[in-house]
Amino acid sequence: MSRLIALFLCVLATMALAEARIRRYKWDVKYEFKSPDCYKKLVIIINGRSPGPSILAQQSDVVVVEVTNGLVTENLAIHWHGIRQIGSPWSDGTEGVTQCPIFPGDTFTYRFVVDRPGTYLYHAHYGMQRAAGLYGSIQVSLPDGMAEPFAYDYDKSIILNDWYHKSTYEQAAGLSSIPFGWVGEPQSLLIQGRGKFNCSKLASPTLDPTACNATSSECLPYVLTVIPGKTYRLRISSMTALSALSFQIEGHNMTIVEADGHYVEPVVAQNLFIYSGETYSVLIKIDQEPSRNYWIMTNIVSRNATATTPPGLRVPPTGPPAGPIWNDVAPRLAQSLAIKARQGYIHTPPPKSDRAIVFLNTQNKIDGYFHWSVNNVSFTLPHTPYLIALKENLHHVFDQSPPPDRLRDFTNYDIYRVANNTNATSSNAIYRLKFNTTVDIILQNANTLTANTSETHPWHLHGHDFWVLGYGTGKFDADNDPKKYNLVNPIKKNTVAVHPYGWTALRFVADNPGVWVFHCHIEPHLYMGMGVVFEEGVERVGKLPSEIMGCGETKGFKRP
């Protein structure tokens, strides 16, 4: 009798395991008029929504997303931000790098393993499509029976975004125009897809009386209803096109416990500084006077902008709390420095690197057009994706001579002045990394083409997490700064900021066969060339699925 029971339990367990293994999603992508900040504009939606549906999975699950492109004349690609795509480099969703775009009417199936718990994102990775509203959250839970190293009662995800009223077409055309048309500061900040533009700022009378509707249910403020005494885990992530943000909850401290899917040695903060492409988990204890409401606020930092998220209903009794001073870098650098791997969850980096690459971040003018560049090379995408080109030996589809590991005269480069980078070029050349070697990247910030200006750039690496070994102010000193690297408990991340006039040092092991883009996560900066591509172990990549082909030189590539 006892044996029968054991068998029965065993079958149940197997079934539960089997059920957990594949998470299937069917997504229809199209344009629709939405009013996320009360102002009506075309938004790219997934199954009717922006942000799109959240992907909820458990560690080791296979996520299968069938994406149907219903955009009429426009192609599509979706990137799974923070998912390393180990064994599935063709599912990274970066147009021009790992796949051809999905053509109108086509259905493309992304299939990948979520191998680690944590908070991740997805978003369009084609042109400037991300800023049109195609983004969402991925939350991966621990295996059954395993627990986080912190306790909480409820788990909520909040994606922050900035929002523009101009279409991404208009934004992109402006960026590649003479005279240059900058996207400007956003009209609104969105919290979980909701913001509030002040309709009275619009010219009146507008041609379309429904263009801005302050009472639209779509722009009701985001409200988090909480239970006194409970602890909430808030998964805060940023999908901004441009803005660096500060996030705060009036009267409540936050304890940062996770960053980009890695546990953080707890840091208590009043403001969470968060850059585009980053995800954090913070814990908040509902320990304040329960008879009133409190502000959930985002503010722009690092740029002198005014957009915030004004309230709608249920206004708190106090005015909104002031955000940090926009151009005070010190508290932001302090937070960056405070984020370390949590004790007991430290992955120690290799003590030395095999190759160190210094990426000088500059703004340039090439043929009269504004660009962003790395070592005076502005990145452009080929129309034949690198992954296919490399596997199929299509050498002619991109520049075969590698870009430099550092600027030739980096030693004499003055990062504090407007440089005369007249030798800047555009190129689709890539960095080829020796498989399994350890690579250091030093992101070096500098002055832009405007005097006394250096911007914040959040750099995001595909296919990897990197260790954040250090941050510094001023120019990187290759002799002395590496001695100060944190090799004890550095956090691993996939997105990291380089602060104005500063440097950030990263280390990763080139152990994931594929082709991976590393780029500033500011949408117009990437569009203007602020990125590089790494190839590693591409010879170890298995047979490519023919579904990723069909563009550029891969038209007609059909596999038996």
Next chain:
Amino acid sequence: MSRLIALFLCVLATMALAEARIRRYKWDVKYEFKSPDCYKKLVIIINGRSPGPSILAQQSDVVVVEVTNGLVTENLAIHWHGIRQIGSPWSDGTEGVTQCPIFPGDTFTYRFVVDRPGTYLYHAHYGMQRAAGLYGSIQVSLPDGMAEPFAYDYDKSIILNDWYHKSTYEQAAGLSSIPFGWVGEPQSLLIQGRGKFNCSKLASPTLDPTACNATSSECLPYVLTVIPGKTYRLRISSMTALSALSFQIEGHNMTIVEADGHYVEPVVAQNLFIYSGETYSVLIKIDQEPSRNYWIMTNIVSRNATATTPPGLRVPPTGPPAGPIWNDVAPRLAQSLAIKARQGYIHTPPPKSDRAIVFLNTQNKIDGYFHWSVNNVSFTLPHTPYLIALKENLHHVFDQSPPPDRLRDFTNYDIYRVANNTNATSSNAIYRLKFNTTVDIILQNANTLTANTSETHPWHLHGHDFWVLGYGTGKFDADNDPKKYNLVNPIKKNTVAVHPYGWTALRFVADNPGVWVFHCHIEPHLYMGMGVVFEEGVERVGKLPSEIMGCGETKGFKRP
């Protein structure tokens, strides 16, 4: 000695002939901000211009156009309107019918013979892209030594257009939304790409002070400088998205001498009524007082709209002449009836047809969405082009059961009332015509979903000219109306109007192997389903170029 001279002359003649045979164009297509009516918006331009470069060729020339798609995320296709594509059905440029769209970064080469003299057009034929500004003129001259049957001193081309400030993305999304978002009347009318929107109509202050600039050189009025006593041939064509137009030159009569590439028995007119997709040549004699200027005016007819083309510089001393009464169908029907083939250039139609198809034009609601339909079938495009599907026997990519040759209860259909067309469907089924048979098409207009409303629809046939056998008011009488067909000197055209509550009868011979779309040339009407597709002799079509493939089920079709 005389033999040498003869040889020399002969060589020269051959060279001249050879030089005339191929007309090569290289076009780069991209988005750019333009202000054609003083209001700045994104426009699709060819080599920097909208309208694009004119194609100037001579009868029997081969036109080769290499189109490079620089639209970043959007695909592309260009149709050569009025060119029958005899022997080159894959160059017709209709996305979903004769080719896959051109993907971003790709270069596609259109190659076709211009086998007849006359005035033709080109424009985008994908989504609603045409209305974004991708259009231009094709002018084919007679062979050397041949003369037109009318005399003129100068030859000028003027394309008329209507112009919207909303993007075609916004327009298309509105049309396929619940609630329905109609494109509305245009903000301006353009003459050869120039119009004048009254900037003071814009809300003020606008967010962008450069959004409307009444003094922009891009919206200087179109000025035709003429020489007294001379005769001008004006090639007037209409590329409107929606509007039916009246065109007039103050104080000057026009003599209509060409329509859609066919010579017309001269008709003197004060107003030229012209529908989207039509081309006319008119002669004007410069016989008025030369010390002053005269208005060149377009007005909208058939819809109650207000947009006209106000003047900028050099205003004539008199106010602009009044256009015709917008809803007076009589003069428009009269012009339609007056257009006959010119004596000496009559192509007599076959006396009888093998098949008569009645296309009842209706507006419908299907699943809550507004559609336009033919015989209660609203046309949708497959993602695998018909031409390839038919040649490659891909039967599953479109509905194989043919749509009806007439509405089942057409006899009892009341064209004067709002019909309860609850049985309307969407379909991508096509009409298969027996090769070399003679086909009659009766376009039957009817009431829309709005009481007491019937619109004007200009129908355009690809791959053919048709004879216009007759027009009538009210419901077509299959027993008696055909007896009144003009079989003596009917004009041949590729675009013809069906007037409100009226019918138009056409005849053509299905002798051009290929797949040809026949549709209302109003861009939102086609987008909403107002079209059909004919297949004829597809088994005679030669090997398809693999360049037209790569979408839908033809991904991976590569020919050796």
